[in-house]
Amino acid sequence: xxxxxxxxxxxxxGITLLMxxxxxxxxxxxxxxxxALIGLAIVFSLTWIPLQPLSAESARFYTTDTIALFFKRFMxxxxxxxxxxxxxxxxxxxxxxxxxxPESGIGEFFILPIFxxxxxxxxxxxxxxxxxxxxxxxxxxxxxxxxxxLRKDPRALEAGTKYLILSALTTGFLVYGISWIFGxxxxxxxxxxxxxxxxxxxxxxxxLFFGIGLILVAFCFKIAAFPFQFWLPDVYxxxxxxxxxxxxxxxxxxxxxxxIRFLEQLYLLPFLNKKIFALITLLAMLTLLFGNxxxxxxxxxxxxxxxxxxxxxxxxxxxxxxxGISLALPALGFYFVAYLIMTALAFIVLIIVTETSGGDDIYxxxxxxxxxxxxxxxxxxxxxxxxxxxxTAGFFGKxxxxxxxxxxxxxxxxxxxxxxxxxxxxxxxxxxxxxxxQQPAPEALPIVLxxxxxxxxxxxxxxxxxLGIDPxxxxxxxx
Amino acid sequence: xxxxxFLILLPLFALVFILLGAPARxxxxxxxxxxxxxxxxxxxxxxxxxxxxQYFQEIPLLPQLGLNFTLGADGxxxxxxxxxxxxxxxxxxxxxxVEQYPALFYSCLLLISIGLVGAFCSLNTFFLYGFHEIALxxxxxxxxxxxxxxxxxxxxxxxxxxxxxxxILLLGIIALYLAAPSNLRSFDLRVMTELSQHNIxxxxxxxxxxxxxxxxxxxxxxxxxxxxPSTYSSAPTPTAMLHxxxxxxxGLYGFIRLALPIFPIAVExxxxxxxxxxxxxxxxxxxxxxxxQRFDWTIAYSSVMHMGTIFLGLVAFNxxxxxxxxxxxxxxxxxxxxxxxLCGALRCRTQTLEYQKLGGxxxxxxxxxxxxxxxxxxxxxxxxxxxxxxxxxxxxxxTASIIINHGSLSFTIATIISIWGIVISAIYMLRAYRRIFFxxxxxxxxxxxxxxxxxxxxxxxxxxxxxLLVVGIFPQAILSLVTTALR
Numbered sequence: 001x002x003x004x005x006x007x008x009x010x011x012x013x014g015i016t017l018l019m020x021x022x023x024x025x026x027x028x029x030x031x032x033x034x035x036a037l038i039g040l041a042i043v044f045s046l047t048w049i050p051l052q053p054l055s056a057e058s059a060r061f062y063t064t065d066t067i068a069l070f071f072k073r074f075m076x077x078x079x080x081x082x083x084x085x086x087x088x089x090x091x092x093x094x095x096x097x098x099x100x101x102p103e104s105g106i107g108e109f110f111i112l113p114i115f116x117x118x119x120x121x122x123x124x125x126x127x128x129x130x131x132x133x134x135x136x137x138x139x140x141x142x143x144x145x146x147x148x149x150l151r152k153d154p155r156a157l158e159a160g161t162k163y164l165i166l167s168a169l170t171t172g173f174l175v176y177g178i179s180w181i182f183g184x185x186x187x188x189x190x191x192x193x194x195x196x197x198x199x200x201x202x203x204x205x206x207x208l209f210f211g212i213g214l215i216l217v218a219f220c221f222k223i224a225a226f227p228f229q230f231w232l233p234d235v236y237x238x239x240x241x242x243x244x245x246x247x248x249x250x251x252x253x254x255x256x257x258x259x260i261r262f263l264e265q266l267y268l269l270p271f272l273n274k275k276i277f278a279l280i281t282l283l284a285m286l287t288l289l290f291g292n293x294x295x296x297x298x299x300x301x302x303x304x305x306x307x308x309x310x311x312x313x314x315x316x317x318x319x320x321x322x323x324g325i326s327l328a329l330p331a332l333g334f335y336f337v338a339y340l341i342m343t344a345l346a347f348i349v350l351i352i353v354t355e356t357s358g359g360d361d362i363y364x365x366x367x368x369x370x371x372x373x374x375x376x377x378x379x380x381x382x383x384x385x386x387x388x389x390x391x392t393a394g395f396f397g398k399x400x401x402x403x404x405x406x407x408x409x410x411x412x413x414x415x416x417x418x419x420x421x422x423x424x425x426x427x428x429x430x431x432x433x434x435x436x437x438q439q440p441a442p443e444a445l446p447i448v449l450x451x452x453x454x455x456x457x458x459x460x461x462x463x464x465x466x467l468g469i470d471p472x473x474x475x476x477x478x479x
Numbered sequence: 480x481x482x483x484x485f486l487i488l489l490p491l492f493a494l495v496f497i498l499l500g501a502p503a504r505x506x507x508x509x510x511x512x513x514x515x516x517x518x519x520x521x522x523x524x525x526x527x528x529x530x531x532x533q534y535f536q537e538i539p540l541l542p543q544l545g546l547n548f549t550l551g552a553d554g555x556x557x558x559x560x561x562x563x564x565x566x567x568x569x570x571x572x573x574x575x576x577v578e579q580y581p582a583l584f585y586s587c588l589l590l591i592s593i594g595l596v597g598a599f600c601s602l603n604t605f606f607l608y609g610f611h612e613i614a615l616x617x618x619x620x621x622x623x624x625x626x627x628x629x630x631x632x633x634x635x636x637x638x639x640x641x642x643x644x645x646x647i648l649l650l651g652i653i654a655l656y657l658a659a660p661s662n663l664r665s666f667d668l669r670v671m672t673e674l675s676q677h678n679i680x681x682x683x684x685x686x687x688x689x690x691x692x693x694x695x696x697x698x699x700x701x702x703x704x705x706x707x708p709s710t711y712s713s714a715p716t717p718t719a720m721l722h723x724x725x726x727x728x729x730g731l732y733g734f735i736r737l738a739l740p741i742f743p744i745a746v747e748x749x750x751x752x753x754x755x756x757x758x759x760x761x762x763x764x765x766x767x768x769x770x771x772q773r774f775d776w777t778i779a780y781s782s783v784m785h786m787g788t789i790f791l792g793l794v795a796f797n798x799x800x801x802x803x804x805x806x807x808x809x810x811x812x813x814x815x816x817x818x819x820x821l822c823g824a825l826r827c828r829t830q831t832l833e834y835q836k837l838g839g840x841x842x843x844x845x846x847x848x849x850x851x852x853x854x855x856x857x858x859x860x861x862x863x864x865x866x867x868x869x870x871x872x873x874x875x876x877x878t879a880s881i882i883i884n885h886g887s888l889s890f891t892i893a894t895i896i897s898i899w900g901i902v903i904s905a906i907y908m909l910r911a912y913r914r915i916f917f918x919x920x921x922x923x924x925x926x927x928x929x930x931x932x933x934x935x936x937x938x939x940x941x942x943x944x945x946x947l948l949v950v951g952i953f954p955q956a957i958l959s960l961v962t963t964a965l966r
Contacts, residue, residue, distance in 0.1 A: 327544075369583065377498075384616055390609035399605075403653050418646055425642040426635075429619060436583070437623040437631065469548070472541050 003051045003064045003125075006043060006072065010118040013039040014111055021107035029103050030090070033083055033110040040083070040114070044076045060189065061128035070333055070478055071124040071257050074340065078250040079117040081344040083110055084456055085242040088351050092240065096150030109149060113246060116142035120250055124257045127191045129178045132258055136174070136222075139254065140167050143247065147239040159238025166231045170221040177214030184208045190261050194268035215262065216279075222255030225317060226286040229310045236306035241354070244302065245347040248309040249340050256316060256332065260323070267323060280321045285416045288314030292423040301350055301360050304427060305343070308386060311420060312339055318417060319401045322408035330478040331400035337474050338393035338467060342385040345460040348453070349379045356447050365431060367440025372447040376435050378457045385464050387428040388421055393467035400475070481536035482521060483550040483600040486560065487593060489514050490567075494589045503585035504574070511568040511592065518564035522557045522960070530554070530963035532602065532669070545656070545665025549602040554960030555805060559599040559725075559732055562812045565946065566724045567592040569939035570717035573820045575827055579624065584715075587617035591721050598729055604652050604737065605666045611697075611729045612645055618710075618718060625715040627826070633713035640696060640706035648693025648733075651686055655741065658682035668736060675741045687745035690738045691753070697730030699783045700790060701759035711779035716823030723782045724816035728808045731789055735805070739796065746796055753794045754893040760787030761896055765903035769910070774832040775822050777911050781858065781904060782815045791897050792873035795890070797883070798965050800876020805961045806954055807869025810947060814857040814866060817943040821851045824936065825915070828929045834911070838918035844931045848916045850940050855912050857947045859904045865950035865957075874898060 017032055017039075051064050086093075086109060097105040119138030126132040144167070148160025182188055184207050185196040197208065221228040236244045263280070267273045291311030298304040312335075319332040350360060352375060357364040369376035385394030398421065405414055449457070467474065493510030497503045525533055532551035539547045552560065570588065577584045590613055597610030615638060622634035656666055659680035665671065674680040692703065699707035707727075711719045739746060746753075761784055768780035789811070792804025824847060826832055829840075841848040857864035877894040881887055950957055 369580065373498075373582075380616065389615060390612040395609070399649070399653075402650065403657070406650065406653050407657055414650065418643075418650065421646050422639060422643045426639060429616075429638060432616065432620065433623060433631075436620045470540050475541065 001046065001049045001051055003054060004058065004062070006046060007118045007121050009043050009046070010040075010114055010121070013043075014114040014118070017111045017114070018108075021111065029106040029110065030087065032107050033087055036110050036114055037080055037083055040076055040080050040117070044073060044080075047073050047076070061131040062122075062125050063127045063191070064125060066478060067257060067260070067329070067333075068125040071253060071336075072121045074253055074336060075117050075120040075124065075250055078246065078253070078340055078344075079113050081249075081340070082113050082242045082246045085245060085344070085348055085351060086110060086113075086240075088348065088355070088453060089240060089242050091355060092351075093150070096152050096156070096240075098152055105149075109146065109240075112142050112146055116146075116246070116250070120254050123254045126258065127189060127261065129182070129188045129190060132190070133171075133174060133178065136254070136258075137171065139251065140171075143167075143243070143251070146243045147235060147247075149240050149243070153238070155238040156240070157238075159235045162231055162238075163235045166221065170218045170228075173214045173221075174218035177211045177216075177218065180207055180211030180214065184211065190265060193262075193265040197265075197269055197272075212266070212276075219255055219259045219262070220283065223252050223259065223313050223316075224310050225283050225313050226290045226310070229287070229290065229313075232310060233303050233306040236309070237300065237302045241302070241347055241351050241360075244305075245344060248305070249336075249343055252309070252313065252316075253336050253340075256320070256336070260320065260329070260332070263320065263323060277321055277323075280317060281410055281413050284314050284317035284321050285413055287311075287317060288416050288420040292420040292427075295427045296423055298427070299362055301353075301362050301365070301431070304362065304431070305346060305350070308424070308427070309343075311424065312386075314420065315398065315401055315417070318405050318410075318413055321410060321413065322404040325404040325407050326479075327400060327407075328404045330475045331397070331404050333478040334471055334475050335397035335401060338385065338397040338464075341460055341463050341467070342382045342392075342394055345378055345382040345457065345464070346386065348457060348460070349375050349382065352447065352449070352453065357441075357444060362431060362434050363438075365434040366438040367444065368435040370440050370446075371444055372449065374449065374454065374457060375447060378461055379435060380432055381461050381464055383428040383431050385468070387424045389425075391465070391468045393464045393471070395468060396471040400471075481534045481550045482517065483534045483552060484536060486514055486517055486521075486564070486596045486600065489517070490589045490593045490596070494586055494593070497582055497586055497589070503582045504571070507585040507589050508568070508571050510589070511564065511571050514564040514592075514596070515568045518557075518561050521552065522561050525552070525554065525557055525960060527554075527959060527963055530966075534600075535602075545667055545670065546605055547603055547667070548606060549667060550600050551602045552600050554962070554964035555732070555735065556599050556964075558805060558809055558957055558961060559728065560596065562728065562809055563592065563595045563599060563725050565943070566720055566812060566816045567595070569816060569820065569943055570720040570724075572939040573720075573823065573936070574715075574717050575823075577625070584621070584625065587621050588717055588721070590614070590617045591718070591726070595721070595725050595729065599732065602668050603666050604656075604668055604671065607668070607733065607736075608645070608649060608652060611726070611733075614722075614726055615641060615645075618714070618722065621718045622710065622714045625718075626713040627715075628713045629709070630713045633709040637706045637710040640703070644693055644696025644703065646693075647689055647696070651689030651693050652737075654686045654689060655682050655737070658686065671737070672740045682741060684742065684745040684748060687738060687742040687749065690734070690742075691749070694730040694734045694738065695756070698727055698734070698786050698790070700786060701756050701763065704760070704764065704783050704786075707783045708776060708779040711782065711819070712773070712775040716819055716826075719779075719819040719823075720816040723779070723819060724812040727782070727786070728812055731786075731793070731804070731808055734793060735801065739793065739801075743796075746794060750794050751889050753790065754889050757787040757790040757794070758893050758896050760784055760790070761900040761903070765900055765907075769903065769907045771907070772834055774825065774834070774837075774911055774915060775819075777907055778815065778818045778822055781907065782811070784900065784904065785811050785815075785858075788870060788873060788897050788900060791877055791893060792869075795873070795877040795880040797876050797879055798962060799879055800873050801965050802958050802961045803869050803872025803874075803876055805869075806872060806950070806957055807866060809957060810857070810865030810869050810950065813943045813947050814854055814864070817850070817854040817940050817947075818858060820940055820943075821847065821854060824932060825851075829923070834914040836921055836923070837915045839916070839920040841916040843920070843929055844916075846932045846937055850932070850937065850944070851916070852912060853944050854940070855908045857944065857951075859908045860901055863951050864947045865954065866947070868951055868954040870901065 122135035150156040295307035385392035388398040535551040594613030696703040
């Protein structure tokens with residue numbers, strides 16, 4: 001199969017669904033979501049068909065290496081999760097969109113993520129700066145629209161505006177950085193960057209560093225590393241929850257993939273790699289400290305998850321800082337899969353609790369065990385996994401990341417990481433305190449779950465526990 | 480299939496059934512009762528002549544990284560498994576009626592029990608660590624919902640302290656793993672030990688310190704002890720029994736399994752430090768115990784103090800002292816579980832455990848006072864109970880180690896102070912007994928309704944005490960097994 005077919009299939013799926021949505025308004029919107037889900041699942045299964053080698057022209061900007069394929073699948077699963085979450089989110093959408101007709105604007109909410117997914121799949125395959133830039137922007141455009149989807153809510157508009165302005169600024173940094181690097185080295189290819197830099201005279205190194213710095217700023221914004229994380233809590237809080245999940249999983253993963261592709265090149269340069277990796281180590285430390293310690297004070301669940309997302313960026317940067325170890329990349333990939341499952345689970349529970357309790361503050365979780373033992377168990381396992389407690393997927397993620405960090409000898413980073421883990425135990429257990437220790441509000445009713453949601457939640461719980469005992473299938477697919 | 484797998488699966492299935500709606504108390508009691516029988520059977524069935532790891536089973540997970548699910552048991556693990564199953568069973572038995580969330584209560588207890596059983600029969604350090612850590616969240620939930628006193632503070636303190644301690648321990652284990660040459664790396668306990676004994680891997684001695692801090696926190700070694708008393712006194716009775724009786728012993732077990740065989744030189748190098756800490760445990764915490772004004776706090780502090788004596792057995796590091804330490808671990812686990820069970824029974828009746836508000840209860844509760852008396856005597860090391868046999872062996876071993884070290888002053892002082900520790904524990908235990916059961920009872924409003932323990936309530940405690948007596952009179956039952964493991 002031609003490798004380019006995967007993304008094309010997705011774009012076609014998206015366009016077809018848009019046409020159906022526009023020309024036959026009688027079709028219930030939920031059906032659109034199911035069609036989209038089936039389409040995504042088909043594309044997901046297609047990724048296992050052996051791929052043809054790329055033509056010489058495509059190979060200059062596109063790659064189908066293990067990382068690309070792994071993260072293409074990752075993006076597909078994330079999008080499916082987002083759509084599944086959106087199904088439970090329909091009531092909020094109906095209230096949040098001002099319109100005459102019922103159900104208007106809901107169809108697009110299921111279709112737009114498909115386009116974002118396609119651009120993310122291009123992005124993880126990108127090996128030229130042009131391709132990288134274009135696909136990154138494609139994804140961001142979808143996010144501009146979906147973040148401020150609930151137009152009645154001023155917070156959603158605020159979030160959308162913040163994301164738009166800061167993202168545009170980052171784009172500026174990225175393009176400017178790319179042009180400096182192109183100006184110095186004369187190449188747009190990321191894979192040949194190291195070779196091109198080696199040929200440079202020492203006089204042009206300052207301009208090169210300037211370009212690299214600008215690009216790193218842009219990437220740090222995408223992955224929300226300190227000090228470029230200030231946009232994140234407000235945007236997370238204002239965005240529709242499924243989009244928050246998409247943003248915190250898929251957008252972050254994409255940022256990391258391009259960061260790794262870029263850093264792998266810089267790693268080949270003996271005069272540069274020590275400095276760059278010292279910088280990454282420093283960023284990891286600051287991100288860990290900021291994310292974890294700011295999360296401790298949060299009282300709103302969405303903001304808590306936002307700061308926890310920054311904290312996880314810190315852990316992932318720990319793996320990036322140890323890229324020289326062969327296990328680092330599998331560790332990173334595994335962490336992402338674990339992060340996908342546990343974050344998705346937490347967000348699904350959050351959506352249901354918000355819908356049935358009228359808010360997303362942590363105190364709305366009070367007495368959740370009494371209201372729905374399954375949701376309480378799901379949240380317990382999600383939090384245990386996010387905190388990195390053993391026999392959950394999150395623990396294996398942290399375990400491998402700390403192993404490679406220790407192997408690399410970043411002792412300072414290990415110390416900061418240890419502090420962060422302890423802080424993490426505190427703020428994740430704060431949610432459990434509300435769920436178990438405290439009584440539900442008198443007006444809170446038992447929560448009844450639909451069969452689909454029950455099944456989804458149980459599957460995710462099972463996956464967390466299975467990956468917590470046997471990480472081999474995921475870990476080995478990246479070795 | 481290894482019978483050890485059943486030890487883990489039985490409570491796990493019980494847990495699943497409870498979550499699906501089976502009667503919580505009955506199901507969990509059945510599962511743990513079966514586990515006790517299985518544990519006893521495995522203990523007796525162990526081939527003492529062949530020795531070594533038996534009931535072995537390995538499920539490969541990541542063989543490239545030396546990370547597999549490996550089950551196996553030797554004399555030491557079987558002793559700990561016997562302790563775990565017995566204490567789990569009795570802890571469930573003595574549980575009073577749970578008013579709020581009964582299913583959650585029993586599921587949490589079963590989870591703690593599963594974690595402990597798993598930890599004691601795992602041969603892979605990853606699962607050894609992972610299983611013991613399962614207890615963290617159930618304990619947090621249990622203390623917060625069903626605890627007494629300042630329970631929320633106690634739950635946070637225990638969870639954060641133990642979380643931090645275990646994470647440091649995890650770093651130690653990973654460092655130990657990385658110390659081996661890259662093609663031989665394994666998390667397997669046996670491989671780790673062999674590699675260092677054959678001088679193939681040379682783990683640095685700072686790794687020993689990581690393990691010491693990690694295991695030390697779990698064992699409540701001074702100065703990492705401050706979580707323990709508040710946890711035990713606030714936790715609901717069965718949780719306190721499992722935590723003080725068994726979970727704490729995991730730290731010692733891990734120390735014997737990992738730190739001692741892999742770091743013989745570091746153990747000697749840092750023996751002065753450890754001796755100082757354990758003397759603090761005995762002297763400082765011993766005197767703190769004397770000052771306690773409540774029965775639960777007295778037991779909680781005393782259990783912290785006794786860890787000092789066990790640690791002396793570990794650092795003296797000869798077969799006599801080590802087998803004594805293991806015997807004391809077993810004896811202390813049973814006796815402290817019995818004491819916490821009785822303490823819970825007393826609290827149910829009098830609603831208070833303050834010495835000032837108690838007194839003269841021997842005539843009201845003859846059975847209870849007899850059982851508390853026996854458990855008290857066992858815990859302060861009266862000859863005839865297992866604790867005595869353990870302590871005496873530790874002191875013999877420590878004395879032997881003084882002679883081996885050519886009259887080492889530090890060992891001499893530590894041993895003398897540890898023996899003095901028996902006097903300290905006699906003081907606080909006997910005073911506690913006198914103030915609760917003799918003298919006169921201050922006026923209580925509802926004291927007319929107080930009834931003694933029924934025979935059904937006595938039974939689990941009698942089981943624990945009888946076993947203490949049997950092992951005390953015939954310590955060879957355990958020692959013969961333990962010594963095969965230590966050689």
